[in-house]
Amino acid sequence: MTSRPFLRTFVTPAALCAFGLTAALLAILQYSVRAFVPGSLEPGGLTLENFTALMKPLYARVFLETAWICLLTAITTLFVGYPVAYALVHARSAVFKSLILVTIVTPLFLGEVVRTYSWIIVLGNNGFINSLLLKLGLIAAPFQMMFTIGSVVTALVHVTLPVMVVMLAAALSHINPVYERAAESLGASPIRVFLTITLPLSTPGVVAGVTTAFAWTFSAFATPQLIGGGRVNMVSNLVYQLGFASFNFPFAASLSLAGLAMTLALLAVMRFVARPLERIGLH
Amino acid sequence: MKRVWTFLLLMLLALPAIPARAQEKLIVSIWGGSWRDLVANTAAKKFTSETGVPVEFITGGTIDRLNKAKLAKGNPESDITFTTSHVGWLYANDDLYEKLDFAKIPNSANLVEAAKISPFHIGTWAYVYTIGYRPDLVKDVKFESWADLWKPELKGKIAAPDFDPSHLIVVSAMLSGGDASSWEKGQDKLKALKPNFKAFYTNDANSQQLIANGETPVQVILSMNAHYMKREGVNVELVIPKEGGVLGIDTVAIMKGSKKVDLAHKFIDALLDPQIQAEAAKIKGASPAVITAKLDADTSRLVGVFTTPEQWKSQAIVIEHRLRAEKTAEWRKWFAENIMN
Numbered sequence: 001m002t003s004r005p006f007l008r009t010f011v012t013p014a015a016l017c018a019f020g021l022t023a024a025l026l027a028i029l030q031y032s033v034r035a036f037v038p039g040s041l042e043p044g045g046l047t048l049e050n051f052t053a054l055m056k057p058l059y060a061r062v063f064l065e066t067a068w069i070c071l072l073t074a075i076t077t078l079f080v081g082y083p084v085a086y087a088l089v090h091a092r093s094a095v096f097k098s099l100i101l102v103t104i105v106t107p108l109f110l111g112e113v114v115r116t117y118s119w120i121i122v123l124g125n126n127g128f129i130n131s132l133l134l135k136l137g138l139i140a141a142p143f144q145m146m147f148t149i150g151s152v153v154t155a156l157v158h159v160t161l162p163v164m165v166v167m168l169a170a171a172l173s174h175i176n177p178v179y180e181r182a183a184e185s186l187g188a189s190p191i192r193v194f195l196t197i198t199l200p201l202s203t204p205g206v207v208a209g210v211t212t213a214f215a216w217t218f219s220a221f222a223t224p225q226l227i228g229g230g231r232v233n234m235v236s237n238l239v240y241q242l243g244f245a246s247f248n249f250p251f252a253a254s255l256s257l258a259g260l261a262m263t264l265a266l267l268a269v270m271r272f273v274a275r276p277l278e279r280i281g282l283h
Numbered sequence: 284m285k286r287v288w289t290f291l292l293l294m295l296l297a298l299p300a301i302p303a304r305a306q307e308k309l310i311v312s313i314w315g316g317s318w319r320d321l322v323a324n325t326a327a328k329k330f331t332s333e334t335g336v337p338v339e340f341i342t343g344g345t346i347d348r349l350n351k352a353k354l355a356k357g358n359p360e361s362d363i364t365f366t367t368s369h370v371g372w373l374y375a376n377d378d379l380y381e382k383l384d385f386a387k388i389p390n391s392a393n394l395v396e397a398a399k400i401s402p403f404h405i406g407t408w409a410y411v412y413t414i415g416y417r418p419d420l421v422k423d424v425k426f427e428s429w430a431d432l433w434k435p436e437l438k439g440k441i442a443a444p445d446f447d448p449s450h451l452i453v454v455s456a457m458l459s460g461g462d463a464s465s466w467e468k469g470q471d472k473l474k475a476l477k478p479n480f481k482a483f484y485t486n487d488a489n490s491q492q493l494i495a496n497g498e499t500p501v502q503v504i505l506s507m508n509a510h511y512m513k514r515e516g517v518n519v520e521l522v523i524p525k526e527g528g529v530l531g532i533d534t535v536a537i538m539k540g541s542k543k544v545d546l547a548h549k550f551i552d553a554l555l556d557p558q559i560q561a562e563a564a565k566i567k568g569a570s571p572a573v574i575t576a577k578l579d580a581d582t583s584r585l586v587g588v589f590t591t592p593e594q595w596k597s598q599a600i601v602i603e604h605r606l607r608a609e610k611t612a613e614w615r616k617w618f619a620e621n622i623m624n
Contacts (some may be wrong), residue, residue, distance in 0.1 A: 039609035041353050041377040058620050117492070124497045146498060147482050229493075230445045230483025230623050241623065244346050245446045246615030247373060 038151035041254035043250050050254035059238070060256075062260055066218065066234040069149060070266075073156040077164045078206060080157060085168035085205075104165045107158050112222045116139065119155040119227060120172075131194040147229040155223045160216055171205020172198070207274040210265060218263045235259040308339045308544050312352070312361035312538075315342035317567075325562050326554040327415070335554065336546055345370055352379050352538065359538035368532040371404040372608035380404060381537040387548035390555035393573040397532060397595055400604055403538035404535060407554055407580045408569040411575025411587040412450040415504035415521045420497050426522045429454045432501070433472075437479045442490070442499035445483035448618035449611065450503055450529040451476070453602050457526055463602045470621070477622055494519055505531070506587030512567030521586040523598050528587055530599040532572070564588065570595075611613065 032051070035044030084104060091097045107115060122128045125142035132138045145151045175198060183193045221236040228237070235255065243252020291332045311327070313319050319340050323401050327338035341361055343351070349370060351360060356379060374380050380403035391405060411462065414426045432441060443451055455469030455476070456462055481499050484490040487508050493499045494509075504516025506528065509521040535554060537547040553559060560576035563569065570589040571578065578590055589595045602603060 058624050124496050225485050241619045246612035248612040
């Protein structure tokens with residue numbers, strides 16, 4: 001006890017938080033197995049109907065579409081974020097490094113709704129991109145970007161990028177520069193150095209970044225709600241549409257639990273698939 | 284360590300002093316933004332000048348506030364709650380509302396028929412969900428009936444609220460020879476409208492933004508939103524189809540367990556004062572809930588603002604509020620499964 005005098009002080013709040021979160025999860029669980037009573041806020045007796053109702057093809061489609069959007073977002077964020085993280089780690093000027101960091105982290109400080117509305121202004125029929133393309137004469141009529149999976153993914157990449165860059169930068173900064181210098185001194189071109197040294201050694205960061213981006217995106221709500229315009233729906237939007245907007249809390253709870261189970265299952269699959277890749281990066 | 288725990292204990296002991304101060308105020312639960320400002324600048328001002336009791340607002344979305352009220356049952360956070368008529372029935376069914384003593388609300392004698400919702404909640408102002416469109420973007424389409432929404436030239440041009448499909452569900456049923464209680468009759472009709480939908484808006488701001496930038500030049504729109512957009516310079520026209528606009532009424536009620544029931548009745552009376560009602564109608568472009576409200580000519584002329592019994596009768600489709608509360612979940616689920624997804 002004397003060797004860890006603050007243990008109880010630190011553990012108590014954490015235990016209380018864990019207790020609160022577990023209680024909330026249990027409340028969702030008990031709602032999911034209660035019957036919905038139309039016109040009342042109080043749920044009825046025990047039932048599994050909320051889960052059997054999920055067997056419709058519609059819900060399978062939304063769950064699959066959600067997984068697809070998450071995967072697209074994670075991969076796109078990786079491709080956009082890797083060069084940025086590389087520049088962040090390898091830039092020599094402290095001012096340039098700070099500039100990259102501030103630019104990348106800024107989306108996290110904007111409210112989700114404000115950030116999403118800014119994308120509506122950019123992607124709309126009268127938005128920045130369409131206006132520019134029309135002025136340049138490259139298109140004759142506005143190109144429909146809103147209410148598509150592409151626009152939802154674009155906006156989601158914007159908010160996922162900071163997390164990805166920070167994770168990749170942490171992995172890249174842990175690579176001992178001696179390896180890269182040794183390869184260069186042996187005549188390897190910069191591309192070969194990157195492909196054979198830097199990229200393999202940064203795989204733990206890549207795996208962590210992609211997994212986090214995937215899980216982070218799964219719970220997205222405001223972005224698909226506003227940019228998707230009801231035409232692109234993710235699980236959280238379905239929870240809102242079918243559960244909360246119609247006061248059917250038991251069904252909302254069962255949808256939430258199904259979403260949670262699917263996230264955990266997909267993350268487990270990703271973890272399994274990524275295990276050999278992570279081993280490459282051990283150094 | 285002991286000092287920290289002692290400090291926390293003293294803080295906890297000091298907590299009961301807080302409600303004692305709160306008793307000096309009337310707490311009103313309402314949506315945020317312009318709704319809060321509307322009540323603060325009209326009824327609350329009058330109430331405070333008459334009673335000396337300040338009004339404090341707690342704001343939130345319809346569902347958030349409903350959930351909070353449910354969790355605080357018997358010991359409510361607010362004395363007064365504003366919500367939509369059919370959602371009010373969910374409060375009432377769950378025994379969250381106090382029964383109103385109409386003798387303590389003299390102005391309630393002037394309520395229009397449609398505003399007499401239940402013994403627990405009454406209308407404060409009314410509006411319609413109807414057809415709004417951008418005449419510059421849908422030049423050759425005339426809107427005289429709800430059936431005009433089905434015209435092929437409107438393919439990919441319409442938006443409707445994603446939070447409440449009751450308007451289109453009931454209209455489709457009516458066009459198919461049914462009504463709200465036999466809404467299934469309109470299912471095929473509504474499915475036929477699917478190609479014309481471009482998006483579904485999620486709130487008032489989203490609706491305004493989609494019609495202002497022309498993304499969805501035709502909307503099943505809240506009349507007050509259309510009036511607001513017009514005042515902001517957006518070229519939007521509102522029509523009441525020959526079948527009528529779908530009436531919506533926002534209501535007020537006293538929360539069960541409130542310690543300030545008498546003051547709450549006084550607040551509601553101030554809210555129903557004809558002058559306050561006229562002022563609110565002017566600010567929002569809404570129909571007043573009392574027949575004695577005298578609106579200025581400009582407000583009276585607004586589409587969807589009803590000032591005569593004839594207008595209330597011929598221009599409004601009224602979905603029975605209790606039925607709407609009970610059917611909301613079923614309608615919402617059907618709409619999400621068959622129209623939105």
